[in-house]
Amino acid sequence: MILLFGGQSAEHEVSCVTAAHVLAALDPNEFRVTPIGITTEGVWVHAHEALKVQGLAFNLSDPSNLSDRAGRSEIGALKVAGDPIDIGAVLAAAVTYTPPAVVLPMLHGPLGEDGTIQGLLELSGIAYVGSGVLGSALAMDKAMAKQVLGSLSIPQVRYIAAHEADYRSVTPEEFCASVVDQLGLPCFVKPANMGSSVGVSRATDLPALREAIETALTYDQWLVFEEAVTAREIEVAVIGNQDPEASIPGEIRPADEFYSYTDKYLAGTAELLIPAPLSPAEVSEVQELAVTVYRALRCEGLARVDFFFESPGRGFLCSEVNTMPGFTPISMFPKMWQHSGLEYPDLIRRLIDLALERAAGRRRVTVRQPTSRGERSAQESP
Ligand SMILES: Nc1ncnc2c1ncn2[C@@H]1O[C@H](COP(=O)(O)OP(=O)(O)O)[C@@H](O)[C@H]1O
Ligand SMILES: [Mg+2]
Structure with missing residues (x-):
C-alpha cells in the first residue's frame, strides 16, 4: 500500500496530520506501507521515517482518545522528508504486486483532491481510494459542482x-x-x-x-x-461506489462567525454534535439528499456532503462536497461513521476494499493500430 500525503495545496499540513492517524491505525502485520510525501514544491519523497507511527493506535478502540480537540496528539503529523523518488517508476512496480497494491491519496485541496493525482493514478493503472478524475474535479470546483447540482434541482444557496x-x-x-x-x-x-x-x-x-x-x-x-444564509450546518459522511451509504448526520456549531480555518484546525473551538439533533424524518431526508448529491457528482469511495439547514425556511441546502474530507480520528467523517457503527480502522479497510472493487471493474479500452485491412478494432483488457 502506498500512502500519499503532504501535497502542494494550502492544506498541506492538514494532510500530514490525517496521514499520521491513518498510518497509526493500520496494523503492521496486515499492511505493508510505503509512505510517500509530496513537498509544497511538488517533490515526491520516500518518507521512511513516517513508518515509526504505523500501528501506534491500532489496538485502541477509540484512537481519538489520543487527540485533543485541535487534532494534536502524540501521533502528530508526518514529516515530508526523505529521498526523492521517481513516482512513475514506483507506481509501475507497485501495479505488478500480488496482492494488488492500493494507493491511499490522503491529500486535500488542489493538486491532491481535484483529479490531478487521480489522473496520474489512472494512467498507472493502480487501485486507489476515493473518487476518480471526474468526481474529484467536479466536487473540488465549487462553481461546477453547483452547476451540476442546479441542473438536477438539488436545493442550494x-x-x-x-x-x-x-x-x-x-x-x-x-x-x-x-x-x-x-x-x-x-x-x-x-x-x-x-x-x-x-x-x-x-x-x-x-x-x-x-x-x-x-x-x-x-x-x-x-x-x-x-x-449568506442563517442556517445550521449539517454534514453527512458517505461511502460506497455504485451503492453508496450515508452515515448518521453530524452538526457543526462554529465558534467564530463562520467555520474558519482557525476554528477547524487551530483553535478547535467549534462544537461538533453527532448525531445532529434532527427528527427521524429530517435524518432520512438529508441522508437521501447526500446520496443523490454523491451520485450526481460521480463520487466513489468516500465523500463528506455538507448542508445548510434553514429552518424555518428552505430546509436542507447543499453547501459543498469534499472527496477527501478531514480524516483524523477527531474529524467529522470518521466520527460520523463511528457513531454509525464503523470504527476507524474498519473504515479504512472498507475504503481499501472499495478501491479494489472499483479497480477490478475498470474497463480499459485500448485501440489497436489499424489492421492490414485498414480497420480499427477495440480490445478490452482487464
Ligand atoms: N453562503 C453561506 N452562508 C453562510 N455561511 C457560509 C456560507 N458559505 C460558507 N459559509 C461558512 O463558511 C464555512 C466555509 O465555507 P465552505 O464553502 O464550506 O468552504 P470550504 O470548502 O473551505 O470548507 C462554512 O462551513 C460556513 O460556516
Ligand atoms: Mg466546508
Missing part, C-alpha cells in the same frame, strides 16, 4: 460564479454593485478551487467585498459568490 476576467472587464465598483444587487449583503466570497475555509470571506459592505475578491483571487481565477 443562491450563487454567482465568475472568472477573474469578468471582474477585470468592468470597474471593481461596478462588479461589486452587481454582486450585491443579486445576492445582497452580507455575502460570501470563495475561490472555486480550495478547501478548509482558505480564502473564504464573509463581506458585510462594499469595501470588504472588494477586499474579499482580491483575497480569493490569490487562490483561484474562478470565484463563487453566495448569499
Whole structure:
C-alpha cells in the first residue's frame, strides 16, 4: 500500500496530520506501507521515517482518545522528508504486486483532491481510494459542482460564479454593485478551487467585498459568490461506489462567525454534535439528499456532503462536497461513521476494499493500430 500525503495545496499540513492517524491505525502485520510525501514544491519523497507511527493506535478502540480537540496528539503529523523518488517508476512496480497494491491519496485541496493525482493514478493503472478524475474535479470546483447540482434541482444557496476576467472587464465598483444587487449583503466570497475555509470571506459592505475578491483571487481565477444564509450546518459522511451509504448526520456549531480555518484546525473551538439533533424524518431526508448529491457528482469511495439547514425556511441546502474530507480520528467523517457503527480502522479497510472493487471493474479500452485491412478494432483488457 502506498500512502500519499503532504501535497502542494494550502492544506498541506492538514494532510500530514490525517496521514499520521491513518498510518497509526493500520496494523503492521496486515499492511505493508510505503509512505510517500509530496513537498509544497511538488517533490515526491520516500518518507521512511513516517513508518515509526504505523500501528501506534491500532489496538485502541477509540484512537481519538489520543487527540485533543485541535487534532494534536502524540501521533502528530508526518514529516515530508526523505529521498526523492521517481513516482512513475514506483507506481509501475507497485501495479505488478500480488496482492494488488492500493494507493491511499490522503491529500486535500488542489493538486491532491481535484483529479490531478487521480489522473496520474489512472494512467498507472493502480487501485486507489476515493473518487476518480471526474468526481474529484467536479466536487473540488465549487462553481461546477453547483452547476451540476442546479441542473438536477438539488436545493442550494443562491450563487454567482465568475472568472477573474469578468471582474477585470468592468470597474471593481461596478462588479461589486452587481454582486450585491443579486445576492445582497452580507455575502460570501470563495475561490472555486480550495478547501478548509482558505480564502473564504464573509463581506458585510462594499469595501470588504472588494477586499474579499482580491483575497480569493490569490487562490483561484474562478470565484463563487453566495448569499449568506442563517442556517445550521449539517454534514453527512458517505461511502460506497455504485451503492453508496450515508452515515448518521453530524452538526457543526462554529465558534467564530463562520467555520474558519482557525476554528477547524487551530483553535478547535467549534462544537461538533453527532448525531445532529434532527427528527427521524429530517435524518432520512438529508441522508437521501447526500446520496443523490454523491451520485450526481460521480463520487466513489468516500465523500463528506455538507448542508445548510434553514429552518424555518428552505430546509436542507447543499453547501459543498469534499472527496477527501478531514480524516483524523477527531474529524467529522470518521466520527460520523463511528457513531454509525464503523470504527476507524474498519473504515479504512472498507475504503481499501472499495478501491479494489472499483479497480477490478475498470474497463480499459485500448485501440489497436489499424489492421492490414485498414480497420480499427477495440480490445478490452482487464
Ligand atoms: N453562503 C453561506 N452562508 C453562510 N455561511 C457560509 C456560507 N458559505 C460558507 N459559509 C461558512 O463558511 C464555512 C466555509 O465555507 P465552505 O464553502 O464550506 O468552504 P470550504 O470548502 O473551505 O470548507 C462554512 O462551513 C460556513 O460556516
Ligand atoms: Mg466546508
